[in-house]
Amino acid sequence: MRAPDSFSSAIVAVGSFNPAIITPDWLEKNQLIGSDDAASARASQGLIISQQVTVYETDWFAIQVLDNQFTLQSKGALSPTFRDLASGIFSLVPHTPITALGLNFSGDYKVPTVDAYHKVGDMLAPKEIWSKIYPPDKYSLGMMTVTIRVQEGKREENFPVLKSPHYKNITVQPSNRVRSAIFLQLNDHRQISEIQSEMTSAELVAQIIAEEWEECWEHAQHEFGSIVDFALA
Amino acid sequence: MPRDINQNFDRQFSKTGVYLQRDTLERSGRYVSSLQNSLKQPEGSGAISDDVNATIAPSVGRLAPSIEALGASIKQHVIRDADVQTVPLQVWEGRVVSVDLDNQTMEVFLSSTLGGYEAHTGDIDLQWVSEQDKDLVVPGAVFYLTLFKRSKRGTVENSQELRFRRQPNWTKHQLALISKGADALLAKMGTPRSL
Numbered sequence: 499m500r501a502p503d504s505f506s507s508a509i510v511a512v513g514s515f516n517p518a519i520i521t522p523d524w525l526e527k528n529q530l531i532g533s534d535d536a537a538s539a540r541a542s543q544g545l546i547i548s549q550q551v552t553v554y555e556t557d558w559f560a561i562q563v564l565d566n567q568f569t570l571q572s573k574g575a576l577s578p579t580f581r582d583l584a585s586g587i588f589s590l591v592p593h594t595p596i597t598a599l600g601l602n603f604s605g606d607y608k609v610p611t612v613d614a615y616h617k618v619g620d621m622l623a624p625k626e627i628w629s630k631i632y633p634p635d636k637y638s639l640g641m642m643t644v645t646i647r648v649q650e651g652k653r654e655e656n657f658p659v660l661k662s663p664h665y666k667n668i669t670v671q672p673s674n675r676v677r678s679a680i681f682l683q684l685n686d687h688r689q690i691s692e693i694q695s696e697m698t699s700a701e702l703v704a705q706i707i708a709e710e711w712e713e714c715w716e717h718a719q720h721e722f723g724s725i726v727d728f729a730l731a
Numbered sequence: 732m733p734r735d736i737n738q739n740f741d742r743q744f745s746k747t748g749v750y751l752q753r754d755t756l757e758r759s760g761r762y763v764s765s766l767q768n769s770l771k772q773p774e775g776s777g778a779i780s781d782d783v784n785a786t787i788a789p790s791v792g793r794l795a796p797s798i799e800a801l802g803a804s805i806k807q808h809v810i811r812d813a814d815v816q817t818v819p820l821q822v823w824e825g826r827v828v829s830v831d832l833d834n835q836t837m838e839v840f841l842s843s844t845l846g847g848y849e850a851h852t853g854d855i856d857l858q859w860v861s862e863q864d865k866d867l868v869v870p871g872a873v874f875y876l877t878l879f880k881r882s883k884r885g886t887v888e889n890s891q892e893l894r895f896r897r898q899p900n901w902t903k904h905q906l907a908l909i910s911k912g913a914d915a916l917l918a919k920m921g922t923p924r925s926l
Contacts, residue, residue: 503882504816528899532863558894575817575879578824578844579894586899606816676816676882696908712844 499723502605503676507715508571509584511703513596513690517552517563520587530586531556559583581711588704596690596699601711603718604683606676607726614730615672616640618680621729622670645669663689668721680726684718816882819845820889823876828852830868837868841876859893867895 522539525531531539538556539545546553552563555573559580562569570587572580588594609615619641628639649665666686673679688706690699697705822845828838835857842850860868867874873896881888901909 502818505818530897530899532861532897534861534863558892574815575819575877575881575890575892577819577822577875577877577892577894579875579896582896582898586897589905590899605818716845 499720500607500726502719502722503608503679504606505576505719506572506604507576507580507711508569508600508602508604509580509707509711510570510600510602511568511588511596512566512598513568513594513699515563515565515568515594516549516591517565518547518549519591520552520561520563520568521547522554525583525587528586528590530583530590576715578712581707584711585704585708588700588707592698592700592704594698594700596703599688599690599703599706601686601688601707601714602683603715603722604681605719605722606673606679606681607722608676608679609726609730612678615678615680618670618726618729619672622725640672641670643669643671663691668725670725682722682725684714684721686714814884817879819877819879821845821848821878823848823878825855825874825876827868827870827872827874829870830857839874844875855893860895861893864893864895867897872896 522531522536525539526533526536535556535558539554542554542556544553544555550565552561554561558572558574558577560571560573562571568587570580570584588596609618622644623641625639632639646668647665648668649662651662664687666684669683669685671681671683673681675681690702692699692702695702821843823841824844825839825841828840830837836854837857837860838852838854840850840852857865857868864874875894875896877892877894879890879892881890
């Protein structure tokens with residue numbers, strides 16, 4: 499299995515948040531980060547803490563909270579501490595209404611040659627149709643973005659596709675961080691509903707992150723490697 | 732759990748003092764060597780890289796509340812040090828078995844969460860635990876040891892990071908849920924609570 503050259507995760511939730519409470523001091527007081535991390539967050543460039551937006555970062559995560567959106571982005575080496583932090587935050591705000599959760603993973607995969615680089619794009623987005631409109635002797639064609647939605651069940655049962663409460667979007671693009679590399683991203687999207695659950699939506703989110711984030715990481719890494727391998731086979 | 736750790740693993744200390752299995756060290760060396768080769772760019776790749784820069788516009792102002800859009804925009808928006816790329820090679824979940832303050836070491840049990848390696852025990856010097864985590868070093872405490880590759884402007888190095896697990900205190904609501912679950916279990920067993 500092909501290994502990535504860069505790998506990271508982001509956890510995103512949509513709902514109604516109170517950005518002002520999720521401060522570095524609050525994380526430290528609730529034992530989710532240590533004193534050094536809290537100091538690093540307080541000193542971070544671009545620190546904002548307000549009713550409308552909270553933004554700060556340490557050497558292993560960056561956080562951005564808006565009134566309708568929560569984003570936690572990993573920095574540096576990804577580790578389960580990232581999951582614990584996200585899950586811990588949501589378990590501390592159990593009455594926050596949350597409508598959707600995204601477990602995101604992204605990786606850059608270097609390919610050995612320019613031909614291989616183009617082969618990935620040609621396999622995922624064949625150029626036959628485009629070449630008839632834009633003749634290759636006058637134009638060059640390249641794939642910029644391909645997104646495939648994956649959800650359980652047969653395609654005819656899932657129309658329109660947007661109605662599924664749980665699906666994955668897998669996106670392939672040229673990497674803009676690593677030269678001659680392919681960027682892949684997995685967005686595991688879940689609509690959150692409190693119906694038929696004794697838990698609040700935030701508690702559900704905390705539980706999903708705690709129990710499924712790591713498995714999702716393994717799947718993402720496996721699927722990314724498989725996509726690149728199949729495209730180059 | 733392995734019967735005898737010394738039969739299963741040759742423990743060696745890396746530069747940072749956290750012990751590594753012998754095969755880890757060998758793999759790391761091979762990895763660096765293969766990376767150095769792959770860093771030699773084929774001719775003409777510069778043009779491709781230039782094209783790539785325009786693929787995702789940096790998000791400006793408030794992000795759209797659509798999760799699909801978020802993943803891509805976050806990557807561009809939040810990470811400032813875009814020159815640094817890291818990838819975990821092995822991730823171990825460790826549990827502190829005992830702490831030897833006289834020798835400043837902790838005996839740990841490690842199980843692999845990424846990499847599929849065999850679980851084993853070993854000793855780690857307390858000097859490799861960060862100051863902020865020192866008070867968490869007690870028997871039973873969980874930590875994560877991540878071995879990773881870091882690339883920065885053409886320089887590739889292997890490194891490792893040790894962080895202790897942090898979880899918030901139990902909330903009243905969580906305690907109430909646990910108590911409710913315990914009551915339900917007790918009722919099923921038909922045992923009076925007073926016992």
